[in-house]
Amino acid sequence: SSELTQDPAVSVALGQTVRITCQGDTLRTYYASWYQQSPGQAPLLVIYGKNNRPSGIPDRFSGSRSGNTASLTITGAQADDEADYYCNSRDSSANHLVFGGGTKLTVL
Amino acid sequence: QVQLQESGPGLVKPSETLSLTCTVSGGSISSFYWSWIRQPPGKGLEWIGYIYYSGNTNSNPSLKSRVTIAVDTSKNQVSLNLISMTAADTAVYYCARGLGFDAFDIWGQGTMVTVSS
Numbered sequence: 001s002s003e004l005t006q007d008p009a010v011s012v013a014l015g016q017t018v019r020i021t022c023q024g025d026t027l028r029t030y031y032a033s034w035y036q037q038s039p040g041q042a043p044l045l046v047i048y049g050k051n052n053r054p055s056g057i058p059d060r061f062s063g064s065r066s067g068n069t070a071s072l073t074i075t076g077a078q079a080d081d082e083a084d085y086y087c088n089s090r091d092s093s094a095n096h097l098v099f100g101g102g103t104k105l106t107v108l
Numbered sequence: 109q110v111q112l113q114e115s116g117p118g119l120v121k122p123s124e125t126l127s128l129t130c131t132v133s134g135g136s137i138s139s140f141y142w143s144w145i146r147q148p149p150g151k152g153l154e155w156i157g158y159i160y161y162s163g164n165t166n167s168n169p170s171l172k173s174r175v176t177i178a179v180d181t182s183k184n185q186v187s188l189n190l191i192s193m194t195a196a197d198t199a200v201y202y203c204a205r206g207l208g209f210d211a212f213d214i215w216g217q218g219t220m221v222t223v224s225s
Binding site: 045089093 | 143145153154155158167202210211215216217218
């Protein structure tokens with residue numbers, strides 16, 4: 001089982017705001033990174049570090065952390081945001097990396 | 109821009125060794141971590157391991173005894189060997205560039221590997 005826990009599925013109405021969470025003890029120390037994966041595609045980094053977006057990622061994507069929970073917030077969700085979202089960070093040894101189980105986002 | 113391309117056999121027999129290569133184009137392999145990540149059909153992502161361009165490696169404890177990752181800076185390539193393949197190793201295998209140690213900013217398109225006799 002993963003050391004990072006994500007809700008399997010989340011839905012949001014078009015244009016509304018949604019928060020996808022990732023829980024794990026190591027998140028108290030290390031930041032999570034977030035990836036968007038559309039069907040048949042490789043994952044795409046959308047947030048890393050404290051709240052950094054790679055070039056080309058819309059500013060409706062933002063990241064935050066509180067205690068042992070990291071969150072990815074999409075403000076004003078669009079239809080093409082419908083995808084699987086994965087978090088990753090370090091494991092309890094701090095020397096290895098681990099992914100959360102993924103969250104399937106549905107935009108209604 | 110930097111692009112990654114995985115290559116290798118699409119079909120491997122049980123107990124055999126998987127050998128994959130990731131070719132980096134449009135940029136240098138130096139000064140970065142390079143990871144292998146896999147995804148079984150319909151399932152989530154699993155980090156396999158990384159290599160730093162200098163040659164330092166680290167791998168998932170669950171796979172450590174079976175994994176070898178190497179780098180060839182002259183060819184701008186990273187390789188993965190995974191021994192004793194079983195059906196549970198059937199997955200899409202990705203290589204990815206590390207943004208520092210923790211995040212992966214550039215991914216290859218992935219290569220599907222099926223383990224079957």
